[in-house]
Amino acid sequence: MIDRYLLRYFLAVVDQGNFSRAAAQCGVSQPTLSVGIAKLETMLDRPLFQRSNRRVELTAAGARLVAHARRIEGEFAEAERTVRDDPAARLVRLGIVSTMPAHWIERALMAARDTGERLELVEGRMRDLSPKLDRGRIDAILGPLPTGTSGDALFTEGYAMTMAADHPLAARDTVSADEVAAEVMIVRRHCEALTAVSRFFTARGVRPFMAARTTSDERAVGYVRAGLGMTVMPRCFAQPGLAMPALAGFDATRTMGFRTAPGGDGRLAASAAYVRFRDAIAALHGGGALA
Numbered sequence: 001m002i003d004r005y006l007l008r009y010f011l012a013v014v015d016q017g018n019f020s021r022a023a024a025q026c027g028v029s030q031p032t033l034s035v036g037i038a039k040l041e042t043m044l045d046r047p048l049f050q051r052s053n054r055r056v057e058l059t060a061a062g063a064r065l066v067a068h069a070r071r072i073e074g075e076f077a078e079a080e081r082t083v084r085d086d087p088a089a090r091l092v093r094l095g096i097v098s099t100m101p102a103h104w105i106e107r108a109l110m111a112a113r114d115t116g117e118r119l120e121l122v123e124g125r126m127r128d129l130s131p132k133l134d135r136g137r138i139d140a141i142l143g144p145l146p147t148g149t150s151g152d153a154l155f156t157e158g159y160a161m162t163m164a165a166d167h168p169l170a171a172r173d174t175v176s177a178d179e180v181a182a183e184v185m186i187v188r189r190h191c192e193a194l195t196a197v198s199r200f201f202t203a204r205g206v207r208p209f210m211a212a213r214t215t216s217d218e219r220a221v222g223y224v225r226a227g228l229g230m231t232v233m234p235r236c237f238a239q240p241g242l243a244m245p246a247l248a249g250f251d252a253t254r255t256m257g258f259r260t261a262p263g264g265d266g267r268l269a270a271s272a273a274y275v276r277f278r279d280a281i282a283a284l285h286g287g288g289a290l291a
Contacts, residue, residue, distance in 0.1 A: 002043060004076055007069045008135065009036040010048065014066055015131040018056050025131060070134050074262025077136015092274050093120040095129035097143035098190050100256075101237050102218050104284050111280035117273040125190055133261050139268060140261065142281065144192050144254040152278070153257040155285040159193060160244035162237065163230040170243030177204040177249070184229035187213040188220050193252045197232045200250050236285070256281075 012022035012033070023033040041048050048062035058066070096105060105121075112119060122129065122138050132138045145151040161175050163183075169175050177200070185208040188194065201207070211229040214220050220231055225241040234254060238244055258278060260268055268274045 006036050006040040007073055009033050010040055011069050011073060011134055013056060071262055073134055077261060078264060080136060090117045090271060091120060092117055092271050093138040095122045095132060095138045095141035097126055098123055099192060099217055100142060104281060107284060108277045108280035112273040112277040115272040117271060119273055133259060136261055139264055141259045145257045151257045151259040153255050154282045156253050156255040157235045158253050159232050159250060160235055161230060161247040162224055162233040162242055162244050164225055164227045165241050165243050167243060172245045174246045174248050177201060177206050181206045184209050184211045186211060186220050186223050186229040186231040188217060188231055189213055189215045192254055196252050
């Protein structure tokens with residue numbers, strides 16, 4: 001019989017991409033995790049990873065195991081939640097990607113008040129939140145849904161060249177890479193489209209001065225509004241003090257929605273706090289918050 005901790009070690013390596021980060025995620029030493037993976041491979045009589053000095057890749061056998069391991073871990077987590085669940089004080093744990101506007105989350109939380117339930121929010125990037133979802137540490141993630149991934153899609157939005165409302169280009173509907181080539185830029189380190197943005201400008205010979213690099217989108221908004229520089233942001237960040245003309249030729253989009261823990265859809269559907277929170281986010285988009 002395969003012990004649960006071995007599957008958790010396996011999924012941690014899959015999600016983190018190397019043994020050292022996987023060990024840190026699991027709270028064990030790297031030798032302990034390596035011994036566990038070796039034990040799992042012996043039990044299955046198949047190598048699960050191809051190891052090199054620079055990266056770890058799944059073998060064909062490892063790739064076949066991933067879906068089963070996630071389903072088993074999800075069922076374990078759901079069983080634990082079901083046993084612990086107290087309808088009188090239900091706890092709903094939501095992962096929130098850091099690239100959602102703070103004022104959207106504030107309004108959704110206000111809508112979810114007075115339900116008799118408790119909400120716990122866990123912030124982070126998708127790559128950090130996804131393992132928590134798989135292990136049952138959170139019930140759902142509000143964030144971008146990768147192509148081909150199942151989930152509750154709420155809206156799809158594009159990106160805009162975001163600048164202070166008093167910038168000379170602020171009245172334009174569209175700006176080109178050439179027109180912003182000499183502008184000072186702000187780097188949003190957690191932007192899901194950061195690689196695409198970098199490639200877009202590099203391909204057009206644009207290598208601007210970077211006035212700031214930040215992991216906080218609220219701080220990035222403040223920098224832009226104050227005139228420190230401009231940046232590429234999702235349209236959901238539209239707000240007073242900002243102008244968001246389209247960037248000609250940059251057509252990236254993101255679909256935002258909720259991913260739920262395996263088997264957890266029914267539990268969340270019965271949660272008034274979750275339903276109100278989810279509906280409030282959808283209404284913010286539908287109500288013209290992206291204009």
